[in-house]
Amino acid sequence: MESNVVQLTESKKHMQHTHRVFGDQKKAFYNNPTPSLSERKENLSRLKQALLTYQDRILEAIDQDFTCRSRDESLIAELMPSVQGINHTLKHLGSWMKPSRRSVSVLFQPASNKVHYQPKGVVGVIVPWNYPLYLAVGPLVASLAAGNRTMIKMSEFTPHISSLFKELIEATFPEDLVAVINGDADVAADFSARPFDHMLFTGSTAVGKLVMRAAAENLTPVTLELGGKSPAIVSQDVPLEDAAQRIAFGKALNAGQTCIAPDYVLCPADRIQAFADEFRNQVSGMYPSLRDNEDYTAIINERQYNRLQDYLTDARAKGAELIEINPAQENLGDGTRKMPLTLVLKTTPDMKIMQEEIFGPVLPVVSYGNLNEAIQYINDRPRPLALYFFGYDRDQQRQVIDNTLSGGMCINDSLMHVAQDDLPFGGIGDSGMGHYHGKEGFLTFSHHRAIFTRQKFNSGKFVYPPYGTSFHKMVYRFFIR
Template identity: 80%
Template sequence: MAATVVQLTESKKQIQHTHQVFDTQKQAFRNNPMPSLLERKENLNRLKRALLANKDRLVDAIDRDFTCRSKDESLIAEIMPSIQGINYTLKHLSGWMKPSKRHVSILFQPASNKVSYQPKGVVGVIVPWNYPLYLAVGPLVASLAAGNRTMIKMSEFTPHTSALFKEIIDSIFAEDLVSVITGEADVAADFSERPFDHLLFTGSTSVGKLVMSAAARNLTPVTLELGGKSPAIISPDVPMADAAERIAFGKAFNAGQTCVAPDYVLCPTDRIQAFVDDFRARFTEMYPGLKDNNDYTAIINERQYERLQSYLEDALAKGAELIELNTANENMKDSTRKLPLTLVLNTTPDMKVMQDEIFGPILPVVGYNSLDEAIHYINDRARPLALYFFGYDKDQQQHVVNNTHSGGMCINDSLMHVAQDDLPFGGVGDSGMGHYHGKEGFLTFSHHRAIFAKQKFNSGKLVYAPYGKAVHKLVYKLFIR
């Protein structure tokens, strides 16, 4: 009881602090509504220097939050894309900031049209637990590039990373420019209710609906980066070892706790056994052991671990065949929340693994008899965040591209589309709305302000009232046809 009271008191303080910071940032933005290119670049460089200086501390903090997070996975998926994203933005920001000239019809000449990219104001970012650094830094880079003030709500499930990131940000930015908010779920709920000028949320579809509902009360524009069941299609003729290896990488990375991880595999029915054999071989090469292997990441917390175990129990009870990839036959029950990657065969639609986003090292395999059958299977379900096709036939590739929808897509690879600096990242339908990364990030956090300008001579005066003059009839004849 006492602990609950303390938590409520701390949450109340955090919420009051959030309100104060929001008001401070709103006023600071009014005082400087159009930061210069030099200011924006200096902010980005300051962030880059701080990330590089604290690289090892950040990797260690993430490891402590997971109890075992591969150092290399943190370098590959947290540090490296954060730094590369800053570098790419620094290189192209001056071009992005230039107003875009637009056509003016002869009807309105002499005049000029342009689109000016104006900072929106105060941006809110809600960060999930699975990539706690990159999914904070990525939106922050885009927001700073666009000239905004930024408030970042970190996940309560990564307390070490959240505290360290707050320490770093507090040391390099004034609170009225960038502020990191910590706290429990009630703080996050209140955060989503602030009247931000833009709000970006990364997380589950169910929570995304709540965030969008809260934002709607303020007419706050939102970018939702959600999840969903991202399929991987294996073509009838691709070399199975190639497909299995690349899917194994995408599924095992971060123990499947990735929003764009392959969620299930669509495999020609007569090739399922070949997929199982090659997948097992490739996975075992990457992870010859699991329990004491620091390359294999643990499940983030007990709640998520128990959820995944319940999925396996549910599938088994409903007739599925489970193939646990634990070649060393280690006893994983007393390990630190490490869950062996498990293939699920003979699935049925009523199994939880075929209904919910898995978000862990469980991979259902669904058979199909024709490529169009696989496409129909995908299209009968909610649109996924990612789609993966494995096959070298160009006609097959284009057929899948033309006949499916997903937030993003890889052909003959997994996950890697997210790391492309010049590609937008975002979902569609149940997997989200809006985009960021690279130029799209700058555009998302900018108001595209249309500006029509005339000088002293006013040709429009010719069509002013009273109407019915010869010039009106001429204009109608020339331009209404």
């Protein structure tokens, strides 16, 4: 009982802090509603320098939160894309900020049309636990580039990096420009209820619906980066070594705890066993051992570990064949929270792993007869965040592109579309809405203000009342046709 009271008091403090900072950022924005290019670049450069200065501590903190998070995975999937995203933005921000000219119909000449990209105000960002640095920094870069103030709610499931990132931000920016909020789910719910000028949430579809509902009360526009079941199609003639190797990397990274990880494989029925054998070879080559292998990441916590074990138990009970890839045959069941990458064959639609996003090192393989059948299988389900096609036939590539919808797509690779600074990232349908990264991030967090300008001469006066003149009739004759 006492611990609940303490927790409630702590949550209340976080909420009060959230409300105060929100008010401070609102006031600061109105005092400087359009930061200059130099101000924005200075903020981005300070953020980059802070990330480089804190680099070792960041890697250590993430490792502590996972109990074992591969240092190289944190460098490859968190720190490097964060820094590269800043570099890309610094290089292009000047051109993004320039008003864009739009055409003016002869009916309204002489005049000019321009779109000015102005800051929205105070942006709220809600960060998940799986990539706590990258999914905080990416939206922050876009928000700062657009000239906004930013509040970031970190995940309570990554207390070490959440605390460190708060320290990093406080040492780098004034609180009325960027602020980090920590705390539990109640704090997150309160955070999402603030009347932000834009909010970006990354997480599950179920929680995304709650965030959008809270935002609707304030008419806050939202960008939702959700998840879902991202399929990987193995074609009839692609070399299985190529497909298995690239799928294995995408699935094993962060032990599958990635929103765009291949969730299941669609494989020709007569190639399933060969694919399974090649996949086992590829995973074994990358991870010859698991228990004490610092390259192989642990599951974030017991709750997620037990959820994944429940999926496997359910699949086995319903007739699935499980292929556990544990090359050194190590005992991993004593609290390490390391799970072998497990292939699941002979799946059926009623299995939990075929109904829920897996978000872990479990990979079902579903058979198909021809490519149209594989495409239909995908289209019969909610639109995924990512789709992967493995095959070198250009006509088949085009067939998949033209007949499916997903947030993003890779052809003959997995995950890599998210690392492209000049490509937008976002979902569609159940996998989310809106985009960010690169220029699309700048545009998402900017208000596109349309400005029509006349100078002294006003051609519009010729159509003013009284109506029915010969000039009106001529205008109608020429422009209503």
